[in-house]
Every structure is written in C-alpha cells, then in structure tokens.
Amino acid sequence: MTSTTSRATSADLADRARLTIPGGANSNVRLAAPRVFFERGKGAWLWDVDGNDYVDYLLGQGPNFLGHAHDRVVAAVAKASTSGMVFGAQHRLEVEAAERIVAALGWADMVRLGMTGTEAVQAALRLARAVTGRRRFVRFEGHYHGWLDNVLVNPGTDTVASAGQMASYLADSVVVPWNDAAALEAALAEHAEALAAVIMEPIMINSGSTEPADGYLPRVRELCTRYGVVLIFDEVISGFRVALGGAAQRYGVAPDLATYGKAMAGGWPVAALAGRAELMERFGTGEVNHSGTFNGSVMAAAAVVATLDVLTEDPPYERITRHGTALMAGLADLGRRHGVPLRVQGLPMAFHASFGPPDPVTDYRGLRTLDLDRYAAFSHALADHGVWVAGRGIWYVSAAHGEPELTAALERADRALTGHAAG
Ligand SMILES: Cc1ncc(COP(=O)(O)O)c(C=O)c1O
Structure with a gap:
C-alpha cells in the first residue's frame, strides 16, 4: 500500500503520480515544470513537501492575485x-x-x-x-x-x-x-x-x-x-x-x-x-x-x-505596480551584472522575461528571436533557488508581494543567474 503521510518527498510523489496521472500532471502546461510537490501556499509564498520555500511569481498561472489563501x-x-x-x-x-x-x-x-x-x-x-x-x-x-x-x-x-x-x-x-x-x-x-x-x-x-x-x-x-x-x-x-x-x-x-x-x-x-x-x-x-x-x-x-x-x-493596483516595476528593474540589472541577455518587458502586474535581443519586442514576430530553451532552463534554476515562475516567461505579481519578497526574489535570482551564467 502506498503511504499518504506528508513525509513523502517530491521525488516519491512524482514516481507515484506517474502511475495514475498521465505524465504525473493534470494539465499539459505543467509537464515541463520542475517536479516539485507543494504542501501549502500563503500570501506570496509556497512551501514544498521537501521543506523548501519559494517566492511565488506564478500564482497558479495567475488566479492568486490576492496571494495564496487570502x-x-x-x-x-x-x-x-x-x-x-x-x-x-x-x-x-x-x-x-x-x-x-x-x-x-x-x-x-x-x-x-x-x-x-x-x-x-x-x-x-x-x-x-x-x-x-x-x-x-x-x-x-x-x-x-x-x-x-x-x-x-x-x-x-x-x-x-x-x-x-x-x-x-x-x-x-x-x-x-x-x-x-x-x-x-x-x-x-x-x-x-x-x-x-x-x-x-x-x-x-x-x-x-x-x-x-x-x-x-x-x-x-x-x-x-x-x-x-x-x-x-x-x-x-x-x-x-x-x-x-x-x-x-x-x-x-x-x-x-x-x-x-x-x-x-x-x-x-x-x-x-x-x-x-x-x-x-x-x-x-x-x-x-x-x-x-x-x-x-x-x-x-x-x-x-x-x-x-x-x-x-483596498485597491492593490498601485502597490502591485510599484513591486512589479522594482522587480523588473532589479532583474534587468542582474542580467547586466551577470552579462546575460535577460530582457524584461511589459506591464508590472504580469510582465515578461526572456533571453534574447535587449530591446522590448512589440509584435509577436519579434518574439521568435527569443531563446526559449535557455529561459526554460533559467526558470528551473530559479525554482532550485526558491523562486517559482512560469517556464514561458510571464511573472505574475500579487497584492501580497512586498519588500521582503522583493529582496528575497532578487537575492535568489542573483544566485540562480550565477549558476545559469556559469552553466
Ligand atoms: C487569455 C486567455 N484566455 C483563455 C485562457 C484559458 O483559460 P483556462 O485555462 O481557465 O481555461 C487563458 C489561460 O491562460 C488565457 O490566458
């Protein structure tokens, strides 16, 4: 019989999931994501079953606009x-x-x-x-x-x-x-x-x-x-x-x-x-x-x-705009410091990060020049360092993201880029 205790690790659960859930995931969008199993989410944070925490900029693909479990x-x-x-x-x-x-x-x-x-x-x-x-x-x-x-x-x-x-x-x-x-x-x-x-x-x-x-x-x-x-x-x-x-x-x-x-x-x-x-x-x-x-x-x-x-x-729009704007600027700065073509563009509530030409892309055809595989690898490195994001570039900001999350996210992204740039 399989164990249902919360002590199972993400690796254990991934093995079990693959037996009864095709690909181990209930949406094909998640097939390429890191095989992390979450225990809980609150505000702008997620905790996995292995004891790691994450600043969450995926927000469940967007719905947790007020933060988790408001x-x-x-x-x-x-x-x-x-x-x-x-x-x-x-x-x-x-x-x-x-x-x-x-x-x-x-x-x-x-x-x-x-x-x-x-x-x-x-x-x-x-x-x-x-x-x-x-x-x-x-x-x-x-x-x-x-x-x-x-x-x-x-x-x-x-x-x-x-x-x-x-x-x-x-x-x-x-x-x-x-x-x-x-x-x-x-x-x-x-x-x-x-x-x-x-x-x-x-x-x-x-x-x-x-x-x-x-x-x-x-x-x-x-x-x-x-x-x-x-x-x-x-x-x-x-x-x-x-x-x-x-x-x-x-x-x-x-x-x-x-x-x-x-x-x-x-x-x-x-x-x-x-x-x-x-x-x-x-x-x-x-x-x-x-x-x-x-x-x-x-x-x-x-x-x-x-x-x-x-x-x-309590409209959060100004707060979210401030957070997203600072995060975008911080990520762009990290990209420059690490000498990688990390490009950040769009609206602060749901912006887009990618590797490619430094200038913002204004039409869909321009996006074809982006290095999607490199960004997907970076998103995995971010997960390894405690920042949870979508593999295809959207960063969602919630009403629960504040200064501590900004500081943590940028420090963690800095570490993720160190490995990424070296790798
Ligand atoms: C613009 C847009 N329309 C429709 C959908 C589909 O919504 P759902 O995933 O809830 O079916 C999405 C999902 O991301 C979307 O971004």
Missing part, C-alpha cells in the same frame, strides 16, 4: 459552503457576484459565470455567431484563448498543437498580426460577410506582455462597429488585474463581449462572460445554449464577492 476569500468560501455547494438552481450569492462584476467592469450589462476561461471563450464565440448569423472569426498571432480545437495553435506556426486536434476547426478563423490596424482592416474588408467576431487579448500578455499601440484599440472598436462584427476582449489574464475594470478600463475601450477568469476569485475556479444586454439576453431567452453543472456554484459566487470586495475596498 483570509477573506477562504472564510467566505468556507462559510458559504456549509449551507450547500450546488443546487442546480439559483441562490442569492450569484446575484451579488453578478452585480459586483457588472459594477466593476463599468461597460457591461450582464454576466454569466462558468468554470474556465476556455469555456467562456467558446460561449462568447457561439453567442457572436448566433447574433450575426456568420461562422468565421478573426484571431491574432500569438494570442491564447484556451485549449480547444478552434483556438489552440503552435506558437509561431499557427498549426494544430495537439494530436487529435481537428485542423478543420482552425479554418474557421482568419489570423491577423496584432497591433496592426491596417492588417485588421484588410481582413475585415475581405471577409466581413463571413465574420461573426474579432477576438483578442487586449494586451498580448501571453506573448511578451505587449501593450496595444496608441490608438490601436479605439481603431479596432471602430472597425468592428463599422463591419457589424462582435468585438470580444479575452481578459482572462488582464481582467481585474491591470485595473479593476481590466484592459477595457485601462485603455477606455468597451468591447461587445469579454471573457474573464483567474484574478476575479482569489484562486477559486471561476470564469465569466460579460457583455452588452442586447447580446447576452440571447442566453436568457434560451435561444443560445450556455450550460454547466457547476456554473455559479455557491463557493464560486462567494469567492467572486469576497475578492471583488477586497479589490474595491
């Missing part, structure tokens, strides 16, 4: 769940969650809750198709919208990224370089009759944490309105993170629909599709199907309410 979120979820978890019917907290989301966003009238960003994106595309009666959509090079067949691509080549994925589903989209208004205008002019939607990350966080060029989003908005195409912002990362109202607030541009997840629920698995009433009501009439056993569960709604209350009562 007291108010934990208390709200625990309290709510003692009266039942899912009813297959409505409950008060769902209404409170929806009201808080709509108030926070400012531009949206209605919202539906779901479990994952992947689902929210599919609901948005379905709704856009229903409303327009058209099939195809525009998406952009380097943007990520989840793991389903019609949006998953190999970065750089825009080909299927998985065995078993139906390439024919990718043919539903027209792919355009991002931050290039002329290219979008040309695509709309050529395909408008067939296009239901334009879907984008309004900040290309998944590829370089690249901001939209001045005037780009207003121009996109104008073009979508002119061609009668539904504009979908995929704010699964940027939502509630770059501002309470996400990128739509930061850049003052309202989409027709937007998807959210990650930062909105203090780590709880919740996603949302928000939008203008005229579109969203099609779900309410039953004409467009959006379903899910766990949508708007008691815990999910409680987590959203508690998280948005914290973000509203």
